[in-house]
Structure formats: structure tokens, C-alpha cells
Amino acid sequence: MNKYLLTYCLVLMINLSSSQNGVIEINKNHLIDTLINLKKEISKNTYNLKIQIYSGKRDKAIDLINFYKKNDLEIDIEIVYETPNYKVWIGNYYSQLEADRELLKIKKRHPEAFIFRPKPKNNKELQTENET
Numbered sequence: 001m002n003k004y005l006l007t008y009c010l011v012l013m014i015n016l017s018s019s020q021n022g023v024i025e026i027n028k029n030h031l032i033d034t035l036i037n038l039k040k041e042i043s044k045n046t047y048n049l050k051i052q053i054y055s056g057k058r059d060k061a062i063d064l065i066n067f068y069k070k071n072d073l074e075i076d077i078e079i080v081y082e083t084p085n086y087k088v089w090i091g092n093y094y095s096q097l098e099a100d101r102e103l104l105k106i107k108k109r110h111p112e113a114f115i116f117r118p119k120p121k122n123n124k125e126l127q128t129e130n131e132t
Helices: 002-018 031-045 058-071 096-106 123-131
Strands: 049-056 077-082 085-093 114-116
Touching: 049 058, 049 096, 058 077, 058 085, 085 096, 096 114
Parallel strands: none
Antiparallel strands: 049 085, 049 114, 077 085
């Protein structure tokens, strides 16, 4: 009988000691909000990664654009003219890992493909694009 009473008291004490009642108080530095806002502002101004699959004559660039538009509707593709070549860019990747995975697939068809981060456009170029 003493064993049962002792076991019951022991279980009761363990149960009472393991239950915790209290209030959680989080002390947060006021600079954290400033850092979060700064990070959001910087993220707005970063330019995403793209993959260049071709640089050369206009005819082949247009053929590539048409091929991808017909066969793969989900991929972003664009043609850019930088003197003296037309360039075909694919995708809009937010992380290097994403871009690397896609590059492995694209390299099977276009071995010369590579990942890059486009240069930001200056304000004059943005204004002329918005006006047109």
C-alpha cells in the first residue's frame, strides 16, 4: 500500500512541476524593424538572375523566341539588342540555386548558355520605356 501511495504522490509531484504557467515576454530591439524595412527596400532594387541562351544574328534569335513560345508557355523569354548582337534571355530567377537547376536543363539544348544578372537601367531609359 505504501508503494502505491508513494508512486501516486511522485506522479502527482512530477505532473505539477512540469506544468508551467506564465507569461512570455519578448524583448525586441527597435533597430530590428529598421533593418527589416531596409532589407525590403534593398530587395526592391535588386535585379533577378537570367540565363542567356544566344547572342548573334537577329534571324536566329527570332527563331529561338518563336520556338520557345510555341513549345514552352511557362518560361519567360525576351530578346534584347546590344550592339552588334541580338541576345535571347530566358527566365527570371530569384535565387542562384533556381537558376543553376534551370541552366542544367537548358545546357542540353544550348551548351553556350550561362547565368547572369542584367544591369539596372538608368532613369532615362525607364522614362522612355514608360512613355511608349
